[in-house]
Amino acid sequence: xxxxxxxxxxxxxxxxxxxxxxxxxxxxxxxxxxxxxxxxxxxxxxxxxxxxxxxxxxxxxxxxxxxxxxxxxxxxxxxxxxxxxxxxxxxxxxxxxxxxxxxxxxxxxxxxxxxxxxxxxxxxxxxxxxxxxxxxxxxxxxxxxxxxxxxxxxxxxxxxxxxxxxxxxxxxxxxxxxxxxxxxxxxxxxxxxxxxxxxxxxxxxxxxxxxxxxxxxxxxxxxxxxxxxxxxxxxxxxxxxxxxxxxxxxxxxxxxxxxxxxxxxxxxxxxxxxxxxxxxxxxxxxxxxxxxxxxxxxxxxxxxxxxxxxxxxxxxxxxxxxxxxxxxxxxxxxxxxxxxxxxxxxxxxxxxxxxxxxxxxxxxxxxxxxxxxxxxxxxxxxxxxxxxxxxxxxxxxxxxxxxxxxxxxxxxxxxxxxxxxxxxxxxxxxxxxxxxxxxxxxxxxxxxxxxxxxxxxxxxxxxxxxxxxxx
Amino acid sequence: xxxxxxxxxxxxxxxxxxxxxxxxxxxxxxxxxxxxxxxxxxxxxxxxxxxxxxxxxxxxxxxxxxxxxxxxxxxxxxxxxxxxxxxxxxxxxxxxxxxxxxxxxxxxxxxxxxxxxxxxxxxxxxxxxxxxxxxxxxxxxxxxxxxxxxxxxxxxxxxxxxxxxxxxxxxxxxxxxxxxxxxxxxxxxxxxxxxxxxxxxxxxxxxxxxxxxxxxxxxxxxxxxxxxxxxxxxxxxxxxxxxxxxxxxxxxxxxxxxxxxxxxxxxxxxxxxxxxxxxxxxxxxxxxxxxxxxxxxxxxxxxxxxxxxxxxxxxxxxxxxxxxxxxxxxxxxxxxxxxxxxxxxxxxxxxxxxxxxxxxxxxxxxxxxxxxxxxxxxxxxxxxxxxxxxxxxxxxxxxxxxxxxxxxxxxxxxxxxxxxxxxxxxxxxxxxxxxxxxxxxxxxxxxxxxxxxxxxxxxxxxxxxxxxxxx
Numbered sequence: 001x002x003x004x005x006x007x008x009x010x011x012x013x014x015x016x017x018x019x020x021x022x023x024x025x026x027x028x029x030x031x032x033x034x035x036x037x038x039x040x041x042x043x044x045x046x047x048x049x050x051x052x053x054x055x056x057x058x059x060x061x062x063x064x065x066x067x068x069x070x071x072x073x074x075x076x077x078x079x080x081x082x083x084x085x086x087x088x089x090x091x092x093x094x095x096x097x098x099x100x101x102x103x104x105x106x107x108x109x110x111x112x113x114x115x116x117x118x119x120x121x122x123x124x125x126x127x128x129x130x131x132x133x134x135x136x137x138x139x140x141x142x143x144x145x146x147x148x149x150x151x152x153x154x155x156x157x158x159x160x161x162x163x164x165x166x167x168x169x170x171x172x173x174x175x176x177x178x179x180x181x182x183x184x185x186x187x188x189x190x191x192x193x194x195x196x197x198x199x200x201x202x203x204x205x206x207x208x209x210x211x212x213x214x215x216x217x218x219x220x221x222x223x224x225x226x227x228x229x230x231x232x233x234x235x236x237x238x239x240x241x242x243x244x245x246x247x248x249x250x251x252x253x254x255x256x257x258x259x260x261x262x263x264x265x266x267x268x269x270x271x272x273x274x275x276x277x278x279x280x281x282x283x284x285x286x287x288x289x290x291x292x293x294x295x296x297x298x299x300x301x302x303x304x305x306x307x308x309x310x311x312x313x314x315x316x317x318x319x320x321x322x323x324x325x326x327x328x329x330x331x332x333x334x335x336x337x338x339x340x341x342x343x344x345x346x347x348x349x350x351x352x353x354x355x356x357x358x359x360x361x362x363x364x365x366x367x368x369x370x371x372x373x374x375x376x377x378x379x380x381x382x383x384x385x386x387x388x389x390x391x392x393x394x395x396x397x398x399x400x401x402x403x404x405x406x407x408x409x410x411x412x413x414x415x416x417x418x419x420x421x422x423x424x425x426x427x428x429x430x431x432x433x434x435x436x437x438x439x440x441x442x443x444x445x446x447x448x449x450x451x452x453x454x455x456x457x458x459x460x461x462x463x464x465x466x467x468x469x470x471x
Numbered sequence: 472x473x474x475x476x477x478x479x480x481x482x483x484x485x486x487x488x489x490x491x492x493x494x495x496x497x498x499x500x501x502x503x504x505x506x507x508x509x510x511x512x513x514x515x516x517x518x519x520x521x522x523x524x525x526x527x528x529x530x531x532x533x534x535x536x537x538x539x540x541x542x543x544x545x546x547x548x549x550x551x552x553x554x555x556x557x558x559x560x561x562x563x564x565x566x567x568x569x570x571x572x573x574x575x576x577x578x579x580x581x582x583x584x585x586x587x588x589x590x591x592x593x594x595x596x597x598x599x600x601x602x603x604x605x606x607x608x609x610x611x612x613x614x615x616x617x618x619x620x621x622x623x624x625x626x627x628x629x630x631x632x633x634x635x636x637x638x639x640x641x642x643x644x645x646x647x648x649x650x651x652x653x654x655x656x657x658x659x660x661x662x663x664x665x666x667x668x669x670x671x672x673x674x675x676x677x678x679x680x681x682x683x684x685x686x687x688x689x690x691x692x693x694x695x696x697x698x699x700x701x702x703x704x705x706x707x708x709x710x711x712x713x714x715x716x717x718x719x720x721x722x723x724x725x726x727x728x729x730x731x732x733x734x735x736x737x738x739x740x741x742x743x744x745x746x747x748x749x750x751x752x753x754x755x756x757x758x759x760x761x762x763x764x765x766x767x768x769x770x771x772x773x774x775x776x777x778x779x780x781x782x783x784x785x786x787x788x789x790x791x792x793x794x795x796x797x798x799x800x801x802x803x804x805x806x807x808x809x810x811x812x813x814x815x816x817x818x819x820x821x822x823x824x825x826x827x828x829x830x831x832x833x834x835x836x837x838x839x840x841x842x843x844x845x846x847x848x849x850x851x852x853x854x855x856x857x858x859x860x861x862x863x864x865x866x867x868x869x870x871x872x873x874x875x876x877x878x879x880x881x882x883x884x885x886x887x888x889x890x891x892x893x894x895x896x897x898x899x900x901x902x903x904x905x906x907x908x909x910x911x912x913x914x915x916x917x918x919x920x921x922x923x924x925x926x927x928x929x930x931x932x933x934x935x936x937x938x939x940x941x942x
Contacts, residue, residue: 089802091700091804093699138644149644159895163895165891165894166889169800169868169869169887171832171868173620173873174869175876176884176896177653177656177661177900178653179653181649182648182649184649185646185649202700205702228564228673231740272743272744273740273743273747329640331563332562333562396640396641397642398642400644401642401644413647420634420635421636423634424630424650425648428650428653428899432895444647
């Protein structure tokens with residue numbers, strides 16, 4: 001049904017698909033199929049449902065939590081050939097795309113009309129909208145504009161039964177349950193999208209980025225709180241620590257000041273508003289001890305500032321042979337205490353941790369540096385990174401801000417939520433996918449609700465959460 | 472378990488609870504219980520689950536779609552005694568409240584710190600946060616600040632099984648399914664909230680409201696589109712037609728200009744920003760033919776402007792003995808065509824329809840005027856109001872923006888969504904509430920998925936949507 005060029009079963013070709021951005025985990029799928037249309041996706045899922053074949057959808061494979069890791073004996077559905085823009089409606093600020101469309105291509109399509117697509121993961125030049133929907137992708141500019149879920153108006157979905165359904169509406173506050181909301185960020189466990197209607201945003205008249213240099217992360221963090229308290233909502237507020245600054249500097253030469261903490265604040269809006277707010281922000285920076293507060297002087301310089309920030313993960317490769325990019329969230333005011341704790345925990349293990357934050361959101365990216373060739377050090381690094389996540393939860397935060405749970409953080413999810421919370425989520429999963437063929441064995445801690453059997457889970461919805469007693 | 476003063480079973484006392492703001496539909500409940508704590512709510516729901524007793528939670532009973540209409544032989548759980556503010560965390564912009572807390576009391580509690588709670592339904596001085604969560608309540612200022620769902624960070628929930636669960640997180644983008652999102656707006660069909668953590672917003676330095684007078688609704692509507700296209704996001708943009716203007720004027724004397732279409736634009740923000748944008752907006756208004764554009768000159772005058780707008784529904788009582796307040800949504804650019812169609816359909820029936828809109832959102836409130844004492848006229852009015860909703864759907868819109876589906880629009884939901892869409896929602900309902908005791912016979916068109924039996928639905932999750940074939 002997908003044509004001879006639409007299926008891959010040769011072992012060496014399949015290896016391309018054995019992992020995503022979390023390369024530590026690899027599983028060879030039984031086959032890869034590359035559908036070209038909704039009808040083909042539906043036909044594929046129907047066959048999977050009939051024969052209980054696990055499937056996982058895959059965009060560009062840039063995910064960092066193993067969400068697109070295949071099941072052994074399962075199939076990977078690649079959306080590489082479903083990359084068309086289906087409709088553009090500028091007056092109502094919408095665009096409808098297939099899941100294989102690359103994030104930045106959405107902006108490129110609407111830019112001539114003065115619009116852009118706001119969520120901007122660091123991988124935006126490669127990653128696809130389908131994957132962004134699965135992971136509820138974020139990015140530096142989500143502080144002002146919100147995560148992917150804020151920008152998804154409607155979805156065409158093939159349910160795990162093979163049925164076609166439409167969620168959401170292109171107008172505000174659709175009636176009934178918000179299934180668009182529950183689907184975005186469900187990490188491939190509730191079905192496969194075949195079309196996505198996105199909200200686009202008018203490009204601002206002026207964009208400016210400020211670099212402020214501090215002697216401590218705490219002072220930079222206090223600046224962030226003070227800016228928010230002053231009723232200013234920047235497009236982005238990012239903090240980098242000394243190690244990350246130096247690594248980024250060595251890697252892409254963004255001309256950052258050499259300091260213990262760098263705060264980047266980007267403002268966008270009408271010219272007069274940006275100028276007014278930037279003046280207030282510079283005063284707040286200085287009041288908190290910033291000894292340099294410099295504006296990027298040209299669009300080229302501004303883009304270079306962002307290139308440095310977005311290169312931070314890759315640049316960590318200059319600091320150590322191996323590293324784990326973690327992704328945790330804390331209430332913004334807990335920033336100083338969590339940093340102190342991370343520092344102390346790191347010192348106890350003898351490992352170094354460098355920190356990059358979406359500071360406005362309280363979204364941390366601690367990068368745990370280690371050397372896998374030293375026996376036992378990888379285990380220590382993994383353990384440290386999990387303990388950092390647990391501390392985030394202890395402070396009322398979360399085990400992931402934007403990278404998802406996937407295969408990597410299944411157990412950590414059990415630290416964050418109680419049994420009834422997880423049971424309720426699992427009931428929803430069973431409602432959509434009673435056979436658990438849609439990206440099985442991801443997201444939830446295992447073993448938990450569903451009776452595990454070789455190969456695939458085949459739970460009975462009435463076995464779970466005491467529901468059976470009703471019947 | 473709720474004490475002698477916590478239960479009502481006398482017929483004359485029960486009559487208080489026989490309807491909500493949709494007074495045309497009335498059902499006497501078997502009993503009303505007034506819990507004081509989460510433990511009491513849990514004990515009540517456990518008894519309901521054990522004996523299959525339908526229940527509906529009730530805040531202030533101001534809903535307009537019959538969402539709080541009792542089931543015969545069911546109970547009403549009134550949250551009048553659960554009206555405590557549980558925690559206030561100003562630095563992280565959060566407040567945790569019980570469901571019986573009145574909407575404006577949230578703002579009153581945080582106002583001394585310079586914050587407010589943004590969603591502002593017209594009933595905000597009476598309605599409760601629990602009801603706002605059930606209906607995903609809106610209001611004029613949701614254009615800028617978003618609906619209730621945007622402001623709910625976390626929920627304590629008693630599930631229909633009697634189990635306690637917590638949804639959401641007080642930080643961004645919680646992992647797992649967004650059950651907070653699916654719960655908000657589920658109209659009491661997925662369980663009962665016992666605590667709600669809300670996001671609060673910093674009060675702006677300056678608030679200004681502009682009144683612009685036009686000779687046509689189309690010109691006012693074009694102004695709204697032009698303001699959005701100019702990258703300005705007002706706090707509110709409202710349009711009223713001549714009949715509504717005159718009724719509001721007669722009712723609360725807001726000193727509106729006498730015109731065919733009145734546009735209200737409210738801006739909030741820093742002083743300099745508001746002044747800059749207001750100047751641009753006045754130019755846009757004049758370019759679209761506004762022959763008066765007047766700023767409210769004092770806070771008192773501003774509040775009077777809003778009093779007139781919020782009194783519009785009640786003021787319709789001056790125009791006709793009876794009226795139906797409808798609530799539909801269209802893409803903003805379809806405003807002129809839907810108004811023309813409403814006018815034509817009204818003319819064909821001989822009835823008058825007056826229109827009030829949250830114009831920025833494309834949320835219409837057509838008010839169908841009629842006289843119930845003229846035989847057949849009520850049926851004509853109901854039929855006209857439903858046909859207006861159908862036209863909204865035909866234009867890519869929705870049957871409700873903020874009033875909910877409830878008992879009133881169950882059939883209309885079937886016009887908006889296809890069978891698989893509704894089946895999927897019903898599967899989610901069955902996942903939460905297999906006995907369908909939580910506000911049964913609301914929201915979904917009946918009969919649809921669940922085998923209807925006298926009294927309560929007792930569906931079997933595996934009977935629905937072909938799921939049975941998997942087992």
